[in-house]
Amino acid sequence: MAGRFLGLFRVFRGKKKKSPEAAPPQQRENLEQFQPPEDDAALDRTQEKKPARGRFRKTLKTFWKFPCIRRRKTGSAAAEGPAEPGSGLTELQAEPDVSPDLPERSENSDTSVTETRTKILLTSMTEDVDITNAKTRDTQGIANTDTMPSPTLSQELIFDYFKDPCVPSQQQVPAKVKNIHQRLMSQVTVDVWLKNDILRLAEEHPADLVLTLLRCAPACDRAAAMMWRTIGSSSPTVEKVLPTLLCVMENWPLHSMCTSDGDNEEVFALAATLGLWVILQVPECQEAINLYSPRLFVALLFHLVITTQQIPSVEVATFWRACWQAHHLHCKPNRFAVQAIKALLCRLQWDHVVLAMERKRDWDMLLRADTQHVAVGLLARVLCHVLDPFCSRIAFRLLQPQSREEPCWDLPSLAFLVEVLGGLDLSECGDSVLEMMSRYLRSECRERRRLALRGLVVLTKDPSMARRMYPLSQSLLELLGDADGEVVSMSLRVFTNVLQHKDILVSSTTAPKLAEALLLLFDHDSSYVRLLSILLFDKIMNFLVDEGEKPMKKILCQSLLPLFLHCHEDNQRVANASRETLLGVAEFLKKRNLKKLLKKEQLSKFAECLLAEDSSSAAEHLRRALPYLQSPQEPLREAAVRFMGMAGRYLKGQPVELHVLTQALEAMSEDDSPSSTNLEIQEIFGQRCAELRSSAGFTEPRSQEEYQETVKRAPGLNVTGAPGTPDAGHSCACCKLP
Numbered sequence: 163m164a165g166r167f168l169g170l171f172r173v174f175r176g177k178k179k180k181s182p183e184a185a186p187p188q189q190r191e192n193l194e195q196f197q198p199p200e201d202d203a204a205l206d207r208t209q210e211k212k213p214a215r216g217r218f219r220k221t222l223k224t225f226w227k228f229p230c231i232r233r234r235k236t237g238s239a240a241a242e243g244p245a246e247p248g249s250g251l252t253e254l255q256a257e258p259d260v261s262p263d264l265p266e267r268s269e270n271s272d273t274s275v276t277e278t279r280t281k282i283l284l285t286s287m288t289e290d291v292d293i294t295n296a297k298t299r300d301t302q303g304i305a306n307t308d309t310m311p312s313p314t315l316s317q318e319l320i321f322d323y324f325k326d327p328c329v330p331s332q333q334q335v336p337a338k339v340k341n342i343h344q345r346l347m348s349q350v351t352v353d354v355w356l357k358n359d360i361l362r363l364a365e366e367h368p369a370d371l372v373l374t375l376l377r378c379a380p381a382c383d384r385a386a387a388m389m390w391r392t393i394g395s396s397s398p399t400v401e402k403v404l405p406t407l408l409c410v411m412e413n414w415p416l417h418s419m420c421t422s423d424g425d426n427e428e429v430f431a432l433a434a435t436l437g438l439w440v441i442l443q444v445p446e447c448q449e450a451i452n453l454y455s456p457r458l459f460v461a462l463l464f465h466l467v468i469t470t471q472q473i474p475s476v477e478v479a480t481f482w483r484a485c486w487q488a489h490h491l492h493c494k495p496n497r498f499a500v501q502a503i504k505a506l507l508c509r510l511q512w513d514h515v516v517l518a519m520e521r522k523r524d525w526d527m528l529l530r531a532d533t534q535h536v537a538v539g540l541l542a543r544v545l546c547h548v549l550d551p552f553c554s555r556i557a558f559r560l561l562q563p564q565s566r567e568e569p570c571w572d573l574p575s576l577a578f579l580v581e582v583l584g585g586l587d588l589s590e591c592g593d594s595v596l597e598m599m600s601r602y603l604r605s606e607c608r609e610r611r612r613l614a615l616r617g618l619v620v621l622t623k624d625p626s627m628a629r630r631m632y633p634l635s636q637s638l639l640e641l642l643g644d645a646d647g648e649v650v651s652m653s654l655r656v657f658t659n660v661l662q663h664k665d666i667l668v669s670s671t672t673a674p675k676l677a678e679a680l681l682l683l684f685d686h687d688s689s690y691v692r693l694l695s696i697l698l699f700d701k702i703m704n705f706l707v708d709e710g711e712k713p714m715k716k717i718l719c720q721s722l723l724p725l726f727l728h729c730h731e732d733n734q735r736v737a738n739a740s741r742e743t744l745l746g747v748a749e750f751l752k753k754r755n756l757k758k759l760l761k762k763e764q765l766s767k768f769a770e771c772l773l774a775e776d777s778s779s780a781a782e783h784l785r786r787a788l789p790y791l792q793s794p795q796e797p798l799r800e801a802a803v804r805f806m807g808m809a810g811r812y813l814k815g816q817p818v819e820l821h822v823l824t825q826a827l828e829a830m831s832e833d834d835s836p837s838s839t840n841l842e843i844q845e846i847f848g849q850r851c852a853e854l855r856s857s858a859g860f861t862e863p864r865s866q867e868e869y870q871e872t873v874k875r876a877p878g879l880n881v882t883g884a885p886g887t888p889d890a891g892h893s894c895a896c897c898k899l900p
Contacts, residue, residue, distance in 0.1 A: 332367065332370070332422045333422050333423055335363060335367040335370040335371065335374070335421075335422055335423075336370055336373075336374040336421050336422065336423045336425065337423070338359075338363065339363060339370070339371050339374040339375055339378070340374060340378050342356060342359060342360060342363075342389065343375065343378055343379060343385050343386060343389065344385075346384075346385035346388050346389065347383075347384075347385045349385075349388075351388075352388050352389075352392050356392075357392050357395075360389055360392045360393065361392065361393070361396050361399050364393050364399045364402060364403050365398065365399055365402050367422070368402040368403045368405070368406055369406045369419070369421070370421050370422050371403065372403050372406040372407055372410070372434075372437075373406065373410075373419055373421050373425075373429060374421060374425075375389060375390075375437070376410065376429040376430075376433045376434060376437065377425070377427050377429055380429065380430055380433040380481065381433070381436075381481070381484045381485045381488050382433070382436045382437060382440060382485070382488070382489070383488065386437075387440050390437050390440040390441050391440060391441070391443070391444055393441060394440070394441035394442075394443070394444030394446065394447040395444055395446050395447075396446065397446055397447055397448070397449040397450045398450070400441060400447045400450035400451070401449075401450035401453060401454075404450060404451075404454045404458075405454075407434045407437060407438055408434075408454065408457055408458065408461055410429055410431055410433070410434035411431050411434045411435055411438070411461040411462075411464075411465065412431075412461050412464070413431060414431045414464070414465070414468050414568075415430065415431055415432070415474075415475065415477070415478050416428040416429065416430060416431065417429050417430075417431060417434075430478065430481050431465070432465070432478065432481065432482060432485070432495060433481070433485075435461075435462070435465055435498075435499070435502055436485060436489075438458070438502065439498075439501070439502050439505060442502070442505045442506060442509050443505070445509075447509070448509055448510070448511075451506070451509055451510065452510060455506070455510055455552065455555075456552065456555035456556045456558075456559050457559055458506055459503070459506060459556055460556060460559045460560065462499055462502050462503045462506060463503065463538070463574070463575075463578075464568075464571060465495070465496075465499040465502075466496055466499035466500060466503065466528060466534075467534065467538075467568075467570060467571055467574050468568060468570065468571065469494070469495040469496035469499055470496040470528075470529060470530070470531055470534055471531050471534070471570035472570065474495065478495075482495050486498070496529055497529065500525055500528060500529065504516050504525075512548075512549065514548070515541075515544055515545060515548070515549070518544050519540075519541060519544060522540065524537045524540045524541060524544075525537075527540070528541070534574055535573045535574045535576075535577040535609065535613075536577070538574040538575075538577045538578050539577040539578065539580065539581050541578070542577070542578040542581035542582055543581050545582075546581060546582050546584075546585060550582075550585045553581075553582040553585060554582065554585055554586055554587075556578070556582070557578075557579055557582045557583075557586055557591070558591065560575045560578065560579050561579070561591055561594045561595065561598070572602075572610075573607070573609060573610060573613075576598070576602060576610065576613045576614070576617075577613055579595070579598075579617070580613050580616050580617045580620070583595065583617055583620040583621070584620055588621070588624050588626070588627055589626075592621070592624070592626070592627055592630075595617065595621065596621060596627065596630060598614075598617075599614045599617040599618050599621065600614075600633070600634055600637075601614075602614035603615065603618070603634065603637050603638075603641075604637060608646060608649070611641070611646075611649055612646075612648060612649060612652065615641070615649060615652035615653060615656065616652060618631070618634070618652075618656045619652055619655045619656055619659060622656055622659035622660050623659055625663045625665075628659065628660045628662075628663050628666060629663075629666060631656070631660050632669075635672055635676075638653050638656055638657065639672075639675055639676060639679055641653040642654070642679045642680075642683065643679065643682075647686070647687070647688045647690075647691055650683065650686070650688075650691050651688065651690055651691050651694060654683075654691065654694035654695060654698055655694065657676065657698055658694065658697065658698050658701065661698070661701045661702070661705055666705070667705055668702055668705045670713065673702055673705075673713070673714060674713040674714055674717060676698075676702060677699060677702055677714060677717045677718075677721075678717055680695045680696075680698055680699045680702075681699070681717060681720060681721055681724070683695035684696060684699075684721075684724045684725070684728060685724070685789065685790075689731075689733045689736055692728070692731075692733075692736050693733070693735055693736050693739055696725070696728070696736065696739045696740055696743050697739050697743070699721065699743055700739075700742060700743040700746050702714075703718075703746055703747070703750050704746075714750075715751065718747050718750055718751055719751065720786075721743075721747055722744070722747060722748075722756075722772060723772070723783050723786050723787060723805070724786070725740045725743055725744040725747065726740075726744060726765070726768055726769065726772070726801075726805075727787070727790055727798060727801050727802055727805070728740035728798070729741050729744065729765055730765075730795075730797045730798050730800070730801040731795060731797070731798060732795050732797060732798075741760065741763075744760060745757060745760045745761070748760060753775070755771050755775070756768060756771055756772065756775075759771060769804070769805045769808055770808060773808055773809055773812050777812045780809045780812035780813055780816075781809075781813055781816060781818050781819070781822050783805070783809050784805075784806050784809040784810065784813070784822055784826060785822060785825070787802045787805050787806050787809070788802075788806075788825060788826060788829045790802035791803065791829045791830055791832070791833060792829075792832070796837070799833065799837070799840075800837055800839060800840075803830065803837070803839050803840045803843050804839060804843075806826055806830075806843060807839075807842075807843040807846065810823060810826070810843075810846065810847060810850065819850075819854060820851060820854040820855070823847045823850055823851050823854075824851060826843075826847055827844060827847050827848060827851065830843065830844050830847075831844065
């Protein structure tokens with residue numbers, strides 16, 4: 163058997179010579195008789211060939227156990243078969259130089275894994291021969307072994323067997339990836355050589371490997387999962403493949419990129435998410451995952467939003483059905499996205515964030531379209547409390563221009579951004595944030611307007627950002643008339659924050675418009691809005707430039723009565739703010755008597771003094787007091803009734819007296835539970851109206867035209883419309899102050 167085997171290698175042994183052992187017995191005896199003494203040395207050399215020949219067979223046996231040689235010999239069928247337990251893999255694993263952690267290679271290096279294996283084999287053969295020859299010298303006494311014809315393999319022949327390199331050229335990478343995937347279909351584990359092949363391909367050709375694997379196994383079968391886990395076992399390799407995976411994930415629902423073999427078949431973004439999920443199960447990937455964690459979080463959050471807000475297409479639904487059936491996942495892709503986000507946070511060792519969200523049931527809110535943006539904000543708030551740098555990096559990702567235009571994505575991303583604004587360096591991203599907030603401030607969506615205003619409230623705390631708010635003043639003024647109380651209150655907070663910076667002045671054109679809008683908010687249903695509007699009204703007077711004082715006087719005169727009445731509010735904060743603001747208005751208008759009464763807290767005399775100083779405006783003051791009769795606060799209604807009773811006395815002889823008193827009676831009669839003061843004033847007004855009707859000189863105007871003619875003859879009061887109509891106006895003496 164050994165002779166037939168060695169006969170295959172005549173090219174290495176030269177011409178075969180007969181040995182004495184091969185001769186017949188008789189001839190052997192004759193040869194022994196005629197053997198000259200000099201042939202003893204030759205005989206010793208012949209005997210020495212036996213161990214050398216055994217060493218050669220042993221080395222050749224090891225050589226044939228290389229996977230590449232077996233593949234060459236047995237073809238593709240053998241290559242796809244499972245690795246035998248008795249193969250040479252165990253022996254090769256014992257080699258000290260064979261390790262996945264090979265030295266760093268240059269890009270232009272032509273050395274392949276095959277050449278490395280061959281060099282190891284040649285070194286082993288040389289060392290084996292030297293060691294054996296040394297033992298032979300010790301036992302047989304042969305001093306010179308250089309003349310022995312020991313069998314050797316030429317290096318050129320060995321490289322011929324490894325001519326197809328393990329890491330192929332760029333065009334062969336997709337085919338190699340498919341081949342590895344096909345081989346792993348019938349294997350239970352990844353052997354050391356395949357592991358090295360996968361890692362080498364992933365490091366040198368990450369895009370080709372990722373795209374090819376996503377195309378040949380989009381649902382991530384068992385073989386593909388083995389390859390993803392192999393990649394995940396090396397953090398440097400994961401770092402190389404993550405950019406391509408993220409590029410696929412960020413293009414929903416399909417991503418198209420051409421590989422080196424010219425294949426540009428589209429791949430599913432969910433397939434990349436599934437591959438990432440498998441990698442996240444491997445602990446060794448943590449370092450690379452941490453490096454790309456902000457971008458990974460944003461990509462997974464985008465998948466969660468898009469799969470919740472939109473109904474998946476038939477193509478995506480069919481693909482995902484194959485995925486969840488193969489891996490026993492949830493049938494809804496948005497639940498898998500939540501699972502992937504949890505896996506990412508746990509791999510980053512942020513389990514406390516996952517638990518905090520579970521305690522508040524915020525994960526369930528993320529799965530509902532109507533509450534998703536709220537849950538995203540809550541998630542950002544939890545992250546921001548413990549992971550502020552991480553949130554800042556996410557915010558910078560969200561501020562970058564997005565290639566995708568998904569209308570359902572901007573609301574959750576805006577909610578996250580608003581929650582983390584407080585931890586951002588506005589010197590770097592302030593302009594981008596302000597541009598985004600101003601864009602959503604004009605949105606028709608109420609939630610987007612709310613979030614934009616919340617962002618502006620945070621931005622205006624920074625002096626440098628507050629100075630840039632002037633272009634938004636008109637939009638903010640319009641929002642003060644919004645029906646949503648939360649929108650109004652946040653708009654007031656933006657203005658308040660801006661005016662807190664002392665170096666910022668209110669322009670002469672903006673101040674009157676803002677003050678007029680605030681005056682209407684004094685009677686808002688929300689006590690918080692009333693408080694903010696009154697406090698802001700007070701601030702405006704302190705920040706006015708000289709040119710803006712004159713237009714403000716008319717508005718300040720109109721504010722005297724509302725501020726006086728709000729001093730009687732049940733809400734003590736509003737009452738105190740009204741008193742302080744009223745004092746500021748009196749000082750601004752240089753009304754010393756009013757100022758003195760306010761300082762002494764003699765509010766009962768304030769109304770009398772106000773009417774006495776400007777009796778011609780009594781009708782206008784009375785008309786302004788009418789809406790307060792409908793106030794839900796009894797102290798406010800009572801104060802309005804008492805003031806109307808005082809104002810009625812100053813109406814005597816005025817052409818509009820009967821008309822105003824009639825309006826007052828109608829308003830007071832609508833009170834379901836009138837106070838004694840109310841009933842008393844009604845009786846007084848009723849008697850006065852009867853007197854006026856019976857008087858020949860004063861009759862109630864029967865039409866708007868007759869009312870206008872009556873008003874023109876009235877001194878000190880210029881009314882352009884009947885009281886209570888939209889065209890009503892006035893011109894009182896306090897507005898004509900120098």
